[in-house]
Amino acid sequence: MDVIHNVLFGFQVALQPINLMYCFMGTLIGTLVGVLPGLGPAAAIALLLPSTFHTTPVSATIMLAGIYYGAMYGGSTTSILVNIPGEAASVVTCLDGHKMALKGRAGPALGIAAFGSFIAGTFGVIALTITGPLLSGVALRFGPPEYFAMMIVGITVLTYLSSGSMLKSLLMAAVGLILGGIGMDAISGKYRFTYGLQVLADGVGLVPVVMGLFGITEVLENLETEIKRDIVSTKFKNLFPTLQDWKDSAGPIGRGTILGFFLGLVPGGGAIIASFASYAIEKKVAKNPEEFGHGAIQGVAGPESANNSAASGNFIPLLTLGIPCNAVMAILLGALMIHGLQPGPLLMTKAPDLFWGTIVSMYIGNVMLLVLNLPLIGLWVKVLKVPYYLLYPLILLFCLIGAYSLNNSAGDVLVMLIFGIVGYLMRKFRYDGAPLVLALVLGPMLEEAFRQSLMLSKGDFSIFISRPLSLAFLIIAALLIILPIITQRKKLATLEE
Amino acid sequence: MSKSDKISGFFWLLFGILVSVESARLGLGTLHRPGPGFLFFYTGIFVSIISLIILTSAFLTNKMEGVRENIFGASRNIWKAVYVLIAIFLYALLMEPLGFIPVTLLLFLFILGILERKRWIVTMLTSVAVTAAAYLIFETALQSQLPKGVLEFLRF
Numbered sequence: 001m002d003v004i005h006n007v008l009f010g011f012q013v014a015l016q017p018i019n020l021m022y023c024f025m026g027t028l029i030g031t032l033v034g035v036l037p038g039l040g041p042a043a044a045i046a047l048l049l050p051s052t053f054h055t056t057p058v059s060a061t062i063m064l065a066g067i068y069y070g071a072m073y074g075g076s077t078t079s080i081l082v083n084i085p086g087e088a089a090s091v092v093t094c095l096d097g098h099k100m101a102l103k104g105r106a107g108p109a110l111g112i113a114a115f116g117s118f119i120a121g122t123f124g125v126i127a128l129t130i131t132g133p134l135l136s137g138v139a140l141r142f143g144p145p146e147y148f149a150m151m152i153v154g155i156t157v158l159t160y161l162s163s164g165s166m167l168k169s170l171l172m173a174a175v176g177l178i179l180g181g182i183g184m185d186a187i188s189g190k191y192r193f194t195y196g197l198q199v200l201a202d203g204v205g206l207v208p209v210v211m212g213l214f215g216i217t218e219v220l221e222n223l224e225t226e227i228k229r230d231i232v233s234t235k236f237k238n239l240f241p242t243l244q245d246w247k248d249s250a251g252p253i254g255r256g257t258i259l260g261f262f263l264g265l266v267p268g269g270g271a272i273i274a275s276f277a278s279y280a281i282e283k284k285v286a287k288n289p290e291e292f293g294h295g296a297i298q299g300v301a302g303p304e305s306a307n308n309s310a311a312s313g314n315f316i317p318l319l320t321l322g323i324p325c326n327a328v329m330a331i332l333l334g335a336l337m338i339h340g341l342q343p344g345p346l347l348m349t350k351a352p353d354l355f356w357g358t359i360v361s362m363y364i365g366n367v368m369l370l371v372l373n374l375p376l377i378g379l380w381v382k383v384l385k386v387p388y389y390l391l392y393p394l395i396l397l398f399c400l401i402g403a404y405s406l407n408n409s410a411g412d413v414l415v416m417l418i419f420g421i422v423g424y425l426m427r428k429f430r431y432d433g434a435p436l437v438l439a440l441v442l443g444p445m446l447e448e449a450f451r452q453s454l455m456l457s458k459g460d461f462s463i464f465i466s467r468p469l470s471l472a473f474l475i476i477a478a479l480l481i482i483l484p485i486i487t488q489r490k491k492l493a494t495l496e497e
Numbered sequence: 498m499s500k501s502d503k504i505s506g507f508f509w510l511l512f513g514i515l516v517s518v519e520s521a522r523l524g525l526g527t528l529h530r531p532g533p534g535f536l537f538f539y540t541g542i543f544v545s546i547i548s549l550i551i552l553t554s555a556f557l558t559n560k561m562e563g564v565r566e567n568i569f570g571a572s573r574n575i576w577k578a579v580y581v582l583i584a585i586f587l588y589a590l591l592m593e594p595l596g597f598i599p600v601t602l603l604l605f606l607f608i609l610g611i612l613e614r615k616r617w618i619v620t621m622l623t624s625v626a627v628t629a630a631a632y633l634i635f636e637t638a639l640q641s642q643l644p645k646g647v648l649e650f651l652r653f
Contacts, residue, residue, distance in 0.1 A: 171509060171547045174540050174544045177536075192537070193516075223577045223578045224577075396604075401631065401641065414586075414590075417585060421582065450536060451531045459527065
């Protein structure tokens with residue numbers, strides 16, 4: 001009964017006109033960000049964060065969350081119509097979505113993507129409502145060693161799943177950890193790695209780093225390779241999928257929803273992996289797998305449901321444990337901290353309006369997205385036609401204003417630009433930015449938990465393995481590091497044979 | 498792969514060593530009471546070890562395959578990215594002394610007029626419209642305190 005009571009309280013918060021407005025703005029901006037190639041949800045949230053400083057933490061979180069799950073919806077539009085994924089989680093939708101559009105079935109493709117997203121998003125939110133309090137209860141029993149071990153798992157999972165070499169991802173996580181240590185040491189009060197630079201005294205800000213790594217870098221890379229956009233010109237009359245389409249899609253939507261939700265729960269997992277995994281599963285279980293890649297509706301319904309469900313699942317580790325499982329959640333964590341809140345097991349009791357208000361706003365946001373996506377599809381297509389020569393200076397301008405507005409200081413803008421160059425070089429040298437961002441956010445917490453654990457045990461490292469939960473986490477982390485080494489050796493051995 | 502891995506491997510090796518040296522200077526403390534440099538000293542060593550592995554495998558791959566690669570590609574558009582970078586760096590440096598309105602106007606005039614070679618009338622109109630809209634949205638509606646610079650006296 002507690003859950004029902006809490007959900008009703010959540011509705012009370014989320015239905016306040018100001019919060020409804022922020023929810024609408026979030027989903028609208030999210031869809032826009034999803035539609036526009038070259039600006040992902042991570043950069044968009046970082047960009048709009050300063051504009052939320054004047055509002056309450058509840059409204060701010062509702063809007064920022066809306067941007068994230070809104071982008072998952074919007075991303076499918078560009079994948080289907082232009083064969084360019086608006087954001088990474090929609091890459092796989094291109095394969096069959098665009099082929100459907102070329103066959104004159106853009107309407108049903110967009111329709112099933114939106115409906116699938118809605119169903120999955122709603123399921124994700126319901127599951128979040130039920131599991132959130134349970135996990136919070138468990139996490140309340142965590143001490144510093146468990147937190148330390150859990151954060152290590154988070155970082156390892158992300159490096160395990162990130163694109164490219166795992167060694168490079170581990171290296172990036174270590175660099176992120178070091179960057180997180182810049183500024184004043186909370187325990188000794190000493191300044192670390194600041195070299196007398198005022199701009200580094202408070203540490204390297206998460207927002208300028210993310211805007212640099214994801215916003216500026218994206219623009220620089222796109223400037224190098226001209227984006228060609230051939231929009232499929234079709235009238236979007238039949239957005240509602242036929243009965244046969246529904247029959248074909250029901251299974252993929254159901255499987256994608258459940259798979260996405262569980263992958264969203266895993267630190268390091270998320271929408272991108274969920275969409276790829278769903279596509280692979282659908283292809284495997286399909287009666288006619290040869291249709292995949294040639295416009296199979298299952299190839300749109302499954303991944304689109306999975307990425308939305310994962311987006312909802314991502315909120316669970318953040319809101320209940322205070323652990324962000326991907327770059328976007330890391331920025332949201334930073335946003336909550338800027339608003340004076342500490343996400344974690346105590347969030348539900350300390351700020352119930354934020355916890356339940358945000359969750360319930362996602363139900364409302366999902367309905368808004370359905371309304372935004374289907375009838376307004378023509379408008380989003382028009383947005384797609386905005387030429388890139390106009391779009392990229394605008395993205396740059398938003399980044400510049402966003403970074404400056406953080407502390408009204410040009411220093412933050414310079415930090416952002418430096419990380420823009422760093423991010424560009426990282427892409428050229430094939431290093432993934434996500435583990436760096438996650439470690440940058442977790443770094444200070446990880447260090448504190450590590451030092452507190454050692455103080456508790458009077459310098460005895462066995463504290464990390466003598467507690468069952470902490471030991472279990474560390475075993476998982478170790479397995480994640482060892483597994484790729486074993487599989488690579490096996491591969492090498494077979495190659496040599 | 499190998500050329501880029503050699504360059505980046507060397508860079509991260511130096512970075513790791515530097516971090517460890519600096520962390521040792523900050524103070525490692527004891528196991529009972531770890532100091533401010535404790536975790537970063539070992540993280541620096543970890544970075545150095547991984548970069549050594551990357552370096553070694555890069556040299557080995559090179560020997561085996563004789564790979565040659567061009568990291569930045571042969572794209573002519575790389576200069577466009579460089580000019581844009583210079584422009585936004587100048588923007589960051591000049592935004593406080595000159596103010597938001599003049600630097601934004603200049604940035605758009607440069608990008609649209611010079612880099613993208615759009616017609617001057619289009620460039621002028623777009624630059625003015627974007628600057629005005631951005632000012633109204635961020636300064637007036639969202640109350641961001643954008644720098645006024647040389648236009649301080651106007652007080653709008």
